[in-house]
Amino acid sequence: MEEAIFKSSVLHGFVYVNEAFARMFGYESKETMLSTQPINLYNSKVERDLLLARVSRQGKVSNVLMSYRREDGSSFWGRLSVSLISEKGGDFLVGTITDVTIQQEQNEQLQENEQQLRNAQQLAKLGNWRVFPSDKRVEWSGECAHIHGFLATDYQDSFNIWLQGFEDISHIEIEQGIKRSKQMNDAFEFGSWYTIPGGAKKFLYYICGIEGEGDDERWFGTVQDRTELKNQELELISTQEFYQNILDNIPVESILIDENLKYHYISRNAIKDAELREWMIGKTNKDYSDYRKLKEDFTQVRDEMVAKAMQGDLTIRWEENMKTGDGRDTYHIRNLVPITLIQDQKPKKFLIGYSFDINDIKRAQFRLEDRNEELNQLNKELDRFVYSISHDLRAPIASVLGLNSLAEDTADREELDTVLAMQREALDRLDLYIRDVIDYSRNKRMAVQSEDVCLRKIVDDCMADLVYQTNYNKIDYFIEIEEQTCIQSDKLRIKIIVNNLLSNAIKYADSAKDNSFISIRAEWKEKGVTLIIEDNGIGIKEDYKDKIWDIFFRGTSTIPGSGLGLYILKESVKNLNGEIDFISKEGEGTTFKIFIPEQTV
Known part of the structure; x- marks a missing residue:
């Protein structure tokens, strides 16, 4: 939920609202919103005045539930937090509003349902009872006496006999719960195992209220014997937990598909996300595919396999490839086995599915x-x-x-x-x-050796090695690399890279040009350095650009060479986990860019 932020003058109205605030109240823009008087946003002027009085007294309020009105007249619930500040020009209110309409409606619906349930139980008169704590007296109906195993008149101290039977809640907790329910204007409900005077145990569920005060205080309510339901619940939970524990601990993904091709059960190993696993019950492969935004053929293949197993009463096996949330490929062997189970006293066909991670x-x-x-x-x-x-x-x-x-x-x-x-x-x-x-x-056989490599020294050493190469003295050199430009990397491979690029730039200089040049510079990037070597030589023909990295490829037979240089250069960059790119135009020159990442020492 996006917070709507505002600032308003106590006397003159809004001075600032954000886009979320304008959208929350249904206005087209912040500007339109700023011209609206704050009082028009409240469904109740009285509630607004009470709020302002409270803010004035306390300086701020937090998380106050208020009813608001949008520009189109519709209403919504919001939680308001606001502070009163003083600035030059007067007093201002600064705060936020969060739309909680859905939560509020859900709460109201829940309270209404609970009230209907309590009314139904009271109308049914299931185990009605009353207790008078001041004189330790108990009154209850015949059904209530049957549930507890004794009449209220059987014992002189029936109040304490009643309280002694509870196993999961104490006298103090019952008293505190009932009194708190009066403060909350709500019923106090609890369930507990109960031992009746004959020794038998029952699970009883109470709905309690309170009326009167002092010596006239009375507790009242209904009680229901839920022993059979509780035992069935415990047995079901125990059985379910037993088999689910087995399925969850076997390193196999398990599912159960009903005759409508919907998921009836999914093990924890199949889907680890509990929320998604619960959502999938009653859903189809198509629902799952749409949720995960998988390719259409994924659903087609699964549905074909499910239909083949269900209709042909055959055990089906296939290999499936899926992608995880972060894009990784996963592979499984899927199996579907048809079985018949009794459900609601009728035989129904299911498919047990199990799969292995491969x-x-x-x-x-x-x-x-x-x-x-x-x-x-x-x-x-x-x-x-x-x-x-x-x-x-x-x-x-x-x-x-x-x-x-x-x-x-x-x-x-x-x-x-x-x-x-x-x-x-x-x-x-x-x-x-x-x-x-x-x-x-x-380059082929030596592992990458990380050390401190100073790029300027590498370039100077390579230039010294190439000083006797043809064309060397006919070229102007521009080196823009600081002495302290160093990187953790493989010295040998960086020297191979620089030497090959400089040698080629010199070798393929354009003799027809009066001012041949070679520019060498380095630029620091995140986690590495980019080396840029530019020349105005003969350039690379368009047809050769996809072939220059091939081993033994030579673009011309008039200039000597082995055809290994650029292949070795590309492999060296690859071994350093770097990147290389170039742009070139025949007759104008070539620029190579090599990104060299920082190596871990």
Whole structure:
């Protein structure tokens, strides 16, 4: 229930109301509400005046039940809490109102029903009795004497004989309860086991009242022998608790469905929420599906299984997948067994349902399937890796061998220098390829090692390693990372990430541009840091954007490379539980963004 808040001047009316206040009284807006006089909101001017007088005396009141009137003339009940404050400009009332109309109507209905019950019992004259506490005298009807096992005239001290028979309530508690009922203007009711003079035990239920005062005070009421009902109730409770305790403690979900396909019983293991479990009794699978907002096929499958078991008199079993309230998948084996039970002296058909949680089995199955998928992927990568290694390693070695033969056959110094430069280029390609293979191997087999990693030092070290790379001196570098920008993470993998991105940015610089640049900056985010590397190089073709993460993919054959760099980069980010994204336009440049989460030490 939403609280309605207001502030009003004692003399001039409202100065503030919230939206809830305006809605509660049926006004279209707060502004319209503010122009309304508070007295118009009360059904009784007298009650309002009494309330204001009380607030004036006490300074505040809390939780006062009041009858209010909406703009359309309809009434409702509200609980008012208000305080009187003094501010510059006068006295003000500040408080809240809570709509309790439903609760009030329920209370009134309950009181009316209880009164009707008491009237019916009094009209039936079941065990009428009167007691005069001052002179310890008892008077009761013949039925009342039969219930208690003695006439009021059998004993000189019948009052104390009567009181001694109660087992669950004392003389003092009876007296206090009856006198309190007078103050509350209500009856005092209680039930107790009672021992009659012959020794037999009965369960008696009393409805008591009081009239008169002082020596004329009299207790009166009715009494009903509910022994048979109480014993049946206790037996039923005992039997129900016995079997329910068994069903609730067996690690199986149990239900009972009647011939109308409605739930007749649900065990605690089936639905742990007691309120939902109680609500489900008498409901169908469709009701449950609508309540949980499940997919339509859920109800269809269950109803098909229930109908098949009920109509075909068959035991049915199936596997069911459901989602928990927080979105997790759960798996069960469901079973339905038809049985016939006697209800209201007639044979009726039911379905006993029981199910087993197979989440552990399914998780193991999914892990096995994932592992098989990983192994299949690894086998594919291994095949490609072996092929690429044999091809890409052999090419520069063959070039060196061929150039070596040329060097042996020439005596010209200038030609020899050219051959040696070509050999160096081939060996550089081989060295780069071997480094990528080493990075690939390290990323695959090494666990994540958390340590304090300073990003500026990582960038500086990578720049130093790349200083001899072609195009390095033709580019302007902008590094916007503070010296103290550090994060708990895996130093090796962060270096692999930074080195690959910088190497690619240098390698794929656009030689047609006069001012090539590479920008490197870091931005702190919640629970991690985002590394941003931007360049104005040749960019990535639109057709290649979905392929750049593939192992051994190369966008061009004119620039040397292994095709491993971005694949290793993506795998390194994945191992750090990070995220990577990029935007690129051919001919304009590329920006990579890598989120690196803080690792637990």
